[in-house]
Amino acid sequence: MTAxxxxxxxxxLTATRYDPESGVFFVIRLDSTQLGPAxxxxxxxxxxxxxxxxxxxxKLAEAMTLKMAVSxxxxxxxxxxxALPAARKLIAPRTWTRILRLHAENINQLAGHYxxxxxxxxxxxxxxxxxxxxxxxxxxxxxxxxAGSSARNTAVGVLEAMxxxxxxxxxxxxxxxxxxxxxxGAVGTHLAALAAGxxxxxxxxxxxxDLLAAARDAGYTVVAPTDALTTPCxxxxxxxxxxxxxxxxxxxxxxxxxxxAANNILVDEEAGTVLxxxxxxxxxxxVVNAGGAFCLIGQEVLGWTTATVExxxxxxxxxxxxxxxxSAADNITTDAAARTLAQRRLEAASAATQSA
Ligand code: NAD
Ligand code: PPY
Numbered sequence: 001m002t003a004x005x006x007x008x009x010x011x012x013l014t015a016t017r018y019d020p021e022s023g024v025f026f027v028i029r030l031d032s033t034q035l036g037p038a039x040x041x042x043x044x045x046x047x048x049x050x051x052x053x054x055x056x057x058x059k060l061a062e063a064m065t066l067k068m069a070v071s072x073x074x075x076x077x078x079x080x081x082x083a084l085p086a087a088r089k090l091i092a093p094r095t096w097t098r099i100l101r102l103h104a105e106n107i108n109q110l111a112g113h114y115x116x117x118x119x120x121x122x123x124x125x126x127x128x129x130x131x132x133x134x135x136x137x138x139x140x141x142x143x144x145x146x147a148g149s150s151a152r153n154t155a156v157g158v159l160e161a162m163x164x165x166x167x168x169x170x171x172x173x174x175x176x177x178x179x180x181x182x183x184x185g186a187v188g189t190h191l192a193a194l195a196a197g198x199x200x201x202x203x204x205x206x207x208x209x210d211l212l213a214a215a216r217d218a219g220y221t222v223v224a225p226t227d228a229l230t231t232p233c234x235x236x237x238x239x240x241x242x243x244x245x246x247x248x249x250x251x252x253x254x255x256x257x258x259x260x261a262a263n264n265i266l267v268d269e270e271a272g273t274v275l276x277x278x279x280x281x282x283x284x285x286x287v288v289n290a291g292g293a294f295c296l297i298g299q300e301v302l303g304w305t306t307a308t309v310e311x312x313x314x315x316x317x318x319x320x321x322x323x324x325x326x327s328a329a330d331n332i333t334t335d336a337a338a339r340t341l342a343q344r345r346l347e348a349a350s351a352a353t354q355s356a
Contacts, residue, residue: 006054011061012038013113014054017106022095023085025050026106030078030114031061035349037112038078039138039297040064041119042103042126046084053083059242059264060119067286069346070319070338071312073297078114080107088121100126104133112136117150117296120241123186124148138296147299150292151186153309157291157316158187158261159194161283162235164317165257168324169281171234175199180223180233180255183240184211187261187289191239192220203233206240229253238262242285250274257281261289272333284338287319 007014011031018025030038040061047053057079065077082103084091091099107116107130117138118127127140140146166174179195180203181188188204192215196202202220205228206212212222223231229249236255238244242264245253250271257280258265265285266272275282291313298304298312319341326337 001049001051001055003049003051003054006051006058009058011058013110014057015106015110016054017102019099019102022099022102024099024102025053025083026103027053027057027081027083028078028106028110028114029054029057029061029080030076030110031058032065033076033113034065035068035073035346035353036075037115038064038076039068039115039117039293040077040079041117041139042080042082042122042130043119044082044084044088044099044121046087047081050083053081057081063263063286065346066339066342067290067293068297069349070287070342071290071293072345072349073290073293074349075115075297075301079119080114080116097129100129101133104130104137107134107136110136117292138300147296149186150295152190153295153313154187154261154289154292155190155194156310157294157313158191158237158239158259158288159198160314160317161288161320162195162200162237162257162259163198164320164324165235165259165281165283167317168321169256173199174235176201177234178203178232179235179237180205180228180231181237181239182206182225182228182244182260183238183262184208184215185239188237188239191237191261192218195237196220200235203231235259238265243267245271245275247271247274250278250280253278253280255280257283259283259288260285263289266335269333269335272335276327276333281324282334283320284323284335286342287316287323287338290316 013030015028060079115136124141179200184206205223232254238260246267247270298309323338327334
């Protein structure tokens with residue numbers, strides 16, 4: 001991927017800034033504002049090249065447009081990437097505060113066309129810092145008037161998607177099924193507890209070894225990170241980074257289904273086609289992980305109570321059932337089916353807005 005390739009896309013806007021002092025390259029990409037201001041979290045990570053950072057922001061922003069549309073939320077899609085010169089844990093606290101301030105200034109330049117929230121390596125405390133400089137931020141702490149962490153609600157949605165997938169495969173419930181969770185972070189930890197509560201046998205993996213000790217104590221089976229894609233399980237649940245499944249991985253994955261919280265799990269369309277050809281049910285990520293968006297947009301934009309947020313999140317299983325039905329009827333991958341459903345909902349929402 002060259003920087004040129006990464007810049008040519010059909011989204012609405014790309015904003016970038018380089019900060020020589022910290023060595024950070026900032027990217028904000030607005031994929032669509034058709035349904036409302038573009039929303040999407042801020043991801044901080046080290047990337048091999050700026051082209052990779054731009055490409056990641058584009059793919060993540062597109063996924064947000066799809067997520068909003070398929071979830072019937074009245075917002076567009078965007079995303080921020082803070083491309084760090086080193087891993088997040090190596091960035092000094094003072095530098096991190098400066099980085100967040102600059103990012104907030106960038107968001108202000110977009111004058112409300114883009115609202116951010118947490119994503120990988122950013123949390124509610126970081127949203128509070130952003131809020132010192134910008135108003136266009138979701139997911140601040142409750143003390144600052146925000147919805148706080150959306151991780152548990154995201155996990156609730158993933159669990160509903162797992163139940164719908166078990167039903168789709170005529171397995172009945174999750175009771176006795178093995179679920180391998182890759183990434184025992186904010187979402188993965190809640191998901192492990194919820195799936196265990198539903199009777200599933202939990203296998204977990206994470207690159208942070210100190211998280212695994214606690215997992216063993218909780219009675220989960222620990223798998224080495226390098227064995228995540230070769231360990232047999234009923235449901236593989238990617239809850240760390242995206243880009244986990246390419247066609248080679250899809251051709252060998254020893255699972256019956258893939259249902260996880262990570263954004264952009266599939267590397268490309270071909271990976272979805274290979275999963276389908278092997279009879280592996282793939283639950284499209286932008287349908288499955290919308291619980292976070294229901295929490296942030298529901299509470300902070302639509303004035304929903306936590307009970308209403310949970311009610312909408314539980315309906316993720318119904319949306320996924322529709323996706324499985326379209327996939328079977330049209331003989332297309334579930335990813336293509338979910339995009340079809342998102343497009344239909346986007347067109348219906350646009351038509352409703354125009355006639356109002
Ligand atoms: P997190 O940063 O809290 O957790 C990620 C975990 O993955 C960490 O514990 C990390 O050590 C681990 N990890 C990283 N690389 C790994 C690897 N190669 N193998 C195994 N483990 C690895 O993030 P989170 O908030 O739990 O989110 C998880 C995923 O879900 C992300 O892709 C995020 O974009 C997506 N997501 C999160 C939310 C939310 O509400 N938090 C909403 C929608 C989507
Ligand atoms: C995501 O769901 O991937 C996010 O980026 C979280 C989010 C959702 C809605 C508004 C802002 C951030």
